[in-house]
Amino acid sequence: MTASINAARYHLAQRFNYLVLPWMVLLFAFLADIVILELTPAGNDPNRWVGGLASIYCVIFICGVVSVARSLPFGLALGLSRRSYYSGTALLAVALGASYGLVITALQAIERATHGWGIDMAFFRVPYILEGPWYITWLTSAVAMMLLFAYGMWFGLVFRRWGLAGVIAFAAAQVTLVIVGAVVATWADAWASIGHFFHTLSASGLSGVLVVLLLALLVGGFATMRRVTV
Amino acid sequence: MTATISVAGLTRRYRDHLALDDITVDLEDASITGLLGRNGAGKSTLMRILAAQEFPSAGRVRVLGENPMENDAILRRIVLVREDQLFPDFRVYQALRAASWCYPAWDDGLARSLVADFDLPANRLIKKLSRGMRSALGIVIGLAAQADVTLFDEPYAGLDAVARQIFYDRLLADYAAHPRTVVLSTHLIDEVADLLERVVMIDRGRVVLDGPADDVRGSATTVSGPAVVVEQFVGARQTWGRRRLDPGPGAPAPLGTVVAAGGHGARRQP
Numbered sequence: 001m002t003a004s005i006n007a008a009r010y011h012l013a014q015r016f017n018y019l020v021l022p023w024m025v026l027l028f029a030f031l032a033d034i035v036i037l038e039l040t041p042a043g044n045d046p047n048r049w050v051g052g053l054a055s056i057y058c059v060i061f062i063c064g065v066v067s068v069a070r071s072l073p074f075g076l077a078l079g080l081s082r083r084s085y086y087s088g089t090a091l092l093a094v095a096l097g098a099s100y101g102l103v104i105t106a107l108q109a110i111e112r113a114t115h116g117w118g119i120d121m122a123f124f125r126v127p128y129i130l131e132g133p134w135y136i137t138w139l140t141s142a143v144a145m146m147l148l149f150a151y152g153m154w155f156g157l158v159f160r161r162w163g164l165a166g167v168i169a170f171a172a173a174q175v176t177l178v179i180v181g182a183v184v185a186t187w188a189d190a191w192a193s194i195g196h197f198f199h200t201l202s203a204s205g206l207s208g209v210l211v212v213l214l215l216a217l218l219v220g221g222f223a224t225m226r227r228v229t230v
Numbered sequence: 231m232t233a234t235i236s237v238a239g240l241t242r243r244y245r246d247h248l249a250l251d252d253i254t255v256d257l258e259d260a261s262i263t264g265l266l267g268r269n270g271a272g273k274s275t276l277m278r279i280l281a282a283q284e285f286p287s288a289g290r291v292r293v294l295g296e297n298p299m300e301n302d303a304i305l306r307r308i309v310l311v312r313e314d315q316l317f318p319d320f321r322v323y324q325a326l327r328a329a330s331w332c333y334p335a336w337d338d339g340l341a342r343s344l345v346a347d348f349d350l351p352a353n354r355l356i357k358k359l360s361r362g363m364r365s366a367l368g369i370v371i372g373l374a375a376q377a378d379v380t381l382f383d384e385p386y387a388g389l390d391a392v393a394r395q396i397f398y399d400r401l402l403a404d405y406a407a408h409p410r411t412v413v414l415s416t417h418l419i420d421e422v423a424d425l426l427e428r429v430v431m432i433d434r435g436r437v438v439l440d441g442p443a444d445d446v447r448g449s450a451t452t453v454s455g456p457a458v459v460v461e462q463f464v465g466a467r468q469t470w471g472r473r474r475l476d477p478g479p480g481a482p483a484p485l486g487t488v489v490a491a492g493g494h495g496a497r498r499q500p
Contacts, residue, residue: 006332010332014318070319071318074318078328078333079332081282081302229285
């Protein structure tokens with residue numbers, strides 16, 4: 001247990017990368033979206049949703065990659081077992097997701113109260129995904145963040161074990177899986193029911209799907225972790 | 231008494247070569263052992279397996295009585311200082327701080343005094359350090375960790391002679407104050423020869439020599455002088471090599487050099 005905590009602390013020795021950088025990027029995206037909305041023809045669209053919130057998720061994904069790709073060798077050198085390193089890093093992902101999700105929820109409330117920051121911009125009020133009561137927003141945004149961190153971790157582990165070629169093969173395998181799934185869905189004439197499933201999926205249902213995905217990613221990442229060497 | 235480090239039948243096979251071939255070695259507590267061998271002999275592989283950073287293909291590894299693989303309780307009593315250690319984007323003080331969390335016996339005073347001895351800039355990014363300074367950082371971590379099993383894998387890459395001497399002195403001083411199991415792999419045999427209590431030599435993945443340093447030191451000697459006298463001295467002893475300098479005509483007698491074996495040798499493995 002102590003070893004896991006040490007692993008999480010070890011990452012946070014780089015406080016800036018994990019605690020400050022995501023918000024700096026989000027701020028940048030926020031300001032960029034204001035400019036785009038106000039000063040470019042994009043603002044003429046009645047739909048006031050801007051995609052800038054995705055930026056912090058991209059940064060979190062990169063944090064996940066770096067937490068393994070750059071930090072694993074020294075972590076193992078400090079006498080952390082692979083299991084502890086992995087569980088400690090996953091713990092960090094959960095903690096970051098939960099707390100950052102809460103901040104996003106709070107910012108969404110402020111956005112609602114200020115009528116879209118005074119310019120009717122929907123930055124945090126992402127349609128369909130982040131609609132609904134505040135606790136669902138928290139759940140969805142938190143789980144999505146944990147998921148992307150875990151996804152990044154897995155990429156980092158694949159990189160550690162098999163290098164760049166491995167990462168590309170890994171990505172290609174996932175694309176293949178999606179394509180195979182699409183072909184099977186076509187043969188089984190299942191598109192209608194798939195569409196129906198997602199249409200009737202509530203926001204909490206979506207979170208459930210994301211949690212299942214998160215667990216799958218954590219299990220997959222750990223399988224890669226078990227034989228990694230530095 | 232159970233050996234601190236006990237390795238039996240250890241083999242590590244890679245796709246294209248055999249790094250370790252059926253290694254059996256036992257190292258007792260409170261000793262400084264030198265791990266000698268040529269480049270690519272398998273020294274680093276052995277140490278990495280002891281620190282559970284590498285997986286054995288076959289054989290049994292016991293450190294402090296247990297298998298170190300995925301064993302947190304044992305791993306926090308082992309420290310491996312590698313010459314090719316990869317660090318994240320840390321500054322020197324962050325690396326030391328992380329190490330202090332992970333090693334329960336960490337000696338902060340020792341760390342600070344070693345940083346001063348090696349003149350390490352605490353605030354600098356590790357990737358901006360020179361090669362020698364990165365080695366010095368590794369040594370600081372290795373010594374200040376106060377781990378029961380301290381493994382140094384050629385830790386002085388790039389260290390100048392002064393810094394190397396600092397390392398030897400500080401190692402010996404700390405070892406005298408807190409005896410533990412130290413394994414030091416090296417090429418610089420002459421420099422560390424006096425430090426070593428025990429010598430294990432690896433060649434092409436096999437242990438070829440394993441015994442007390444004194445025995446190894448006493449097992450061979452070099453004799454130089456006038457060739458006739460040298461030959462007389464050597465007599466029927468086993469020799470490793472001969473060199474003979476024959477001067478031109480009208481010059482004094484030829485000289486010879488012989489490396490001869492004699493006395494009690496260390497256990498040699500075929």
